[in-house]
Amino acid sequence: MSRRVVRxxxxxxxxxxxAKADQTYEDIRVSKVTWDSSFCAVNPKFLAIIVEAGGGxxxxxxxxxxxxxxxxxxxxxxxxTAPVLDIDWCPHNDNVIASASDDTTIxxxxxxxxxxxxxxxxxxxxxxxxSKRVGILSWHPTARNVLLSAGGDNVIIIWNVGTGEVLLxxxxxxxxxxxxxxxxxxxxxxxxxxxxxxxxxINPRKGQVVAERARPHEGARPLRAVFTADGKLLSTGxxxxxxxxxxxxxxxxxxxxxxxxxxxxxxxxxxxxYDPDSSIIYLCGKGDSSIRYFEITDEPPFVHYLxxxxxxxxxxGMGFMPKxxxxxxxxxxxxxxxxxxxxxxxxxxxxxxxxxxFQDDLYPDTPGPEAALEAEEWLSGQDAEPILISLRxxxxxxxxxxxxxxxxxxxxxxxxxGPRRSQSASDSPLSQHTLETLLEEIKALRERVQAQEQRITxxxxxxxxxxxxxx
Numbered sequence: 001m002s003r004r005v006v007r008x009x010x011x012x013x014x015x016x017x018x019a020k021a022d023q024t025y026e027d028i029r030v031s032k033v034t035w036d037s038s039f040c041a042v043n044p045k046f047l048a049i050i051v052e053a054g055g056g057x058x059x060x061x062x063x064x065x066x067x068x069x070x071x072x073x074x075x076x077x078x079x080x081t082a083p084v085l086d087i088d089w090c091p092h093n094d095n096v097i098a099s100a101s102d103d104t105t106i107x108x109x110x111x112x113x114x115x116x117x118x119x120x121x122x123x124x125x126x127x128x129x130x131s132k133r134v135g136i137l138s139w140h141p142t143a144r145n146v147l148l149s150a151g152g153d154n155v156i157i158i159w160n161v162g163t164g165e166v167l168l169x170x171x172x173x174x175x176x177x178x179x180x181x182x183x184x185x186x187x188x189x190x191x192x193x194x195x196x197x198x199x200x201x202i203n204p205r206k207g208q209v210v211a212e213r214a215r216p217h218e219g220a221r222p223l224r225a226v227f228t229a230d231g232k233l234l235s236t237g238x239x240x241x242x243x244x245x246x247x248x249x250x251x252x253x254x255x256x257x258x259x260x261x262x263x264x265x266x267x268x269x270x271x272x273x274y275d276p277d278s279s280i281i282y283l284c285g286k287g288d289s290s291i292r293y294f295e296i297t298d299e300p301p302f303v304h305y306l307x308x309x310x311x312x313x314x315x316x317g318m319g320f321m322p323k324x325x326x327x328x329x330x331x332x333x334x335x336x337x338x339x340x341x342x343x344x345x346x347x348x349x350x351x352x353x354x355x356x357x358f359q360d361d362l363y364p365d366t367p368g369p370e371a372a373l374e375a376e377e378w379l380s381g382q383d384a385e386p387i388l389i390s391l392r393x394x395x396x397x398x399x400x401x402x403x404x405x406x407x408x409x410x411x412x413x414x415x416x417x418g419p420r421r422s423q424s425a426s427d428s429p430l431s432q433h434t435l436e437t438l439l440e441e442i443k444a445l446r447e448r449v450q451a452q453e454q455r456i457t458x459x460x461x462x463x464x465x466x467x468x469x470x471x
Contacts, residue, residue, distance in 0.1 A: 007304065010351060010361055011280060011295050014333065016309030019346040025049075025062060026069040026343045030316050033083045035135060036179070036222060036269045036286065039317030040344065041097065042337050043089040044325035044397055046111060048097055049344060050084045050317075051076065057084035057101050058119075061111050064325075077120045079107050088137040091322070092144055092371040096124075096403045098161075100134035106149050108161050110403055117444045125164050125405045129157050136178065140187045142386050143378035144371035145403070148190075150178040156192070158204060160375040163406055167379050168204055184227040185276065188383045191233055193223035199235055201251050205381060213254040217245050222269050228296055229276035232258065236270040236283060244270055246283065246294065248303050259302040263292065273320040277364050278333055280306070282349075284318045291336065291347065309347065313340055323366040324395035333362055363391045 031039055031050040039050045042064075050059045057080035062070065082102035090096035098108045107123035132152030140146035145162035154177065156170040176195035183190060189210065190202040197220075200212045217223055219238025226234050233249040242265050247257040268285035275282070279296045290310040294303050319337035326332040334349035351362055368389030373382055389395070 009295060009297075009304070011278060011306055011333075014280070014293065014306055014349055014351055016291065016307075016347055016349050018311060018338075019348060023067050024343055024345045025067055027072065028060060028070055028342060028344055030339045030341060030344075031083065033085065035085045036271075037086040037135065037317070038271055038319060040319035040337050040339050041087045041089050042319035042321050042325070043094045044322065044395060045094045045113075046089070046097075047319065047337060047344065048077075048087050048089070049319075049339065050087060053078060053083075056081050057099075057103070059084050059087055059099060061097070061120075063115070066115075075116045075119050077109055077111075079109075079121050079123055079126075080105065082133070085133065085135045086137045088139055090139050090403075091141060091367070092139075092369055093403055094369065094397060098137050098139070098147055100137045100149055102133040104128070104130045104133060104151070106130075106134055106137065106147070106159070108147070108403070117441050124403055125161060127157075127159050127161070127164065129159075129166055129169070130155060136181050138181055138183060140378065141183050141185065141367065142187050142372040142384050144374055146187075146375050146378060148181060148183070150181050150192075152177060154178060154194075156181060156190070156204075160379075161403070161405070162375060167375065168207070170202065170204060170207060173200065173202060173207075173209060179222040180224045182226045184231060185229060186383045186385050187378065189227075191225045191227055193225050193235070195222070197223065199223065199225055199233070199249070199254075201233070205379065211251045211254055213249065216247060216249065216257070219243075221267070224270065224272050226272050226274045226281075228274065229279060232296075234272060234274060234281055234296070236272050241265070242267075244268075244285070246270070246272075246281070246303060248296065259300075261294065261303050261305065271318060273318070273334075273336075275323070275334060277323055277366050278362070280334070282320075282334065282336070284315060284336070286316070287314050289314045293349075309349070311338075311347075315339060316341060319344075323363075324368065324389065324391065326391075328358060328363055328391050328394055329356070331359055331362060358392050365390050369397070 029052040041048045046061050048061045058076040058078040060076050080101035080103050084099050084101050086100045088098050095111050100106050106127040108125050109123050130151035134149050134151040136150035138148045147159045147161050150156045154174045158168040160167050174194045179193045181192050192200045197215045199216045201210045203210050216235050217237025218240040221238040223237040235247045244263040246261040248259040250258050268287040270283045270285050273282040282293045284291050290308050292308045293306045315338045317339040321335040331351050331353045336347040338345045365388035367386035370387045372384035372387050
């Protein structure tokens with residue numbers, strides 16, 4: 001009698017659980033814009049969510065610890081004149097976030113560690129270069145201050161945020177609307193999907209399409225694609241019969257997929273979230289109430305279904321925490337931030353273990369917040385893998401670093417002599433607006449301290465009266 005051998009994998013029992021009610025973020029008016037982005041971005045410090053806003057576009061940034069009901073007057077990040085379509089945290093500075101909007105602009109913001117008193121309205125820099133709405137943003141994984149944007153004008157622009165300059169513009173590669181863009185692990189290649197139903201691999205610095213595959217999925221609905229750690233591609237799409245599919249591709253042989261998984265029949269576009277450390281792909285469909293996850297391995301059938309996390313309510317969007325923001329002591333291997341209509345709910349994925357010790361096999365060294373290259377080095381042709389950090393003692397965030405923008409003088413065509421010095425606070429006089437904002441915030445903080453002191457005095461008086469009474 002033949003015995004069926006069960007595949008060995010430490011991720012066979014990944015267990016998903018929604019956070020308790022007191023760990024959710026309540027009373028947030030999540031954006032109703034019909035755009036297939038995740039509407040949510042998260043890092044080890046902050047949670048950012050695109051929200052409904054009158055007269056323009058806005059998103060809210062909450063410290064991770066600020067759970068519970070969010071005050072309706074909580075300050076927003078506002079500056080766009082039309083709805084915000086995508087947001088993305090900088091991987092090398094946890095206080096910097098970029099936002100893209102229907103108003104054709106990209107804005108880069110510095111988020112303070114303290115809670116601001118009023119709306120943040122002044123971006124560090126506004127990047128203007130697209131002629132139609134900008135719907136996709138993605139920071140470079142290893143080069144400092146390099147940001148990619150893709151717009152409704154079918155153009156991909158790669159920016160140096162530190163100077164506000166366009167590094168590269170890829171404007172003749174996509175004949176139709178771009179649906180998704182993804183960097184590979186060292187940022188040397190891009191994978192893009194487009195409304196013309198073609199999956200492309202692009203070398204951005206050479207401006208070349210390295211490989212392409214027409215109709216990787218037969219259906220008419222939008223495709224998505226992400227790179228795996230070893231350079232393969234995972235794509236999500238629809239079959240001719242509107243069944244949702246996950247396919248694994250080898251870019252060196254684009255004829256047939258390495259593996260193809262069919263799932264269910266549904267309209268929702270699958271947002272893929274790939275974890276290179278565990279080689280698990282999580283698929284979250286907009287409008288679904290479930291997260292499916294698969295392990296990608298080197299042996300057939302290559303894509304192994306693990307499990308499905310299901311809940312009652314559908315998701316409007318989803319944020320995915322970087323590995324360094326997870327609790328290693330609880331064997332947490334992924335954390336999602338699921339958007340409902342009026343709230344955000346963390347969903348925690350764990351691998352149950354009996355031991356309290358650090359689990360080396362679950363937590364290999366992971367990309368840290370330090371950039372491996374400067375923007376100019378990357379543009380000149382250098383590549384570098386991410387600088388890895390160990391999570392053995394948990395992740396301790398570095399001290400707050402400010403992003404400074406150094407505008408170059410376009411009238412001065414002479415090459416810069418010696419290393420360029422970044423602009424320091426003493427070089428740029430504070431604007432009148434910034435001074436007034438700072439003074440108002442200081443005044444508000446003083447009033448708060450005064451109120452606390454009065455409260456302390458009142459409590460001390462009550463305590464004295466109680467003590468006198470017991471005597």
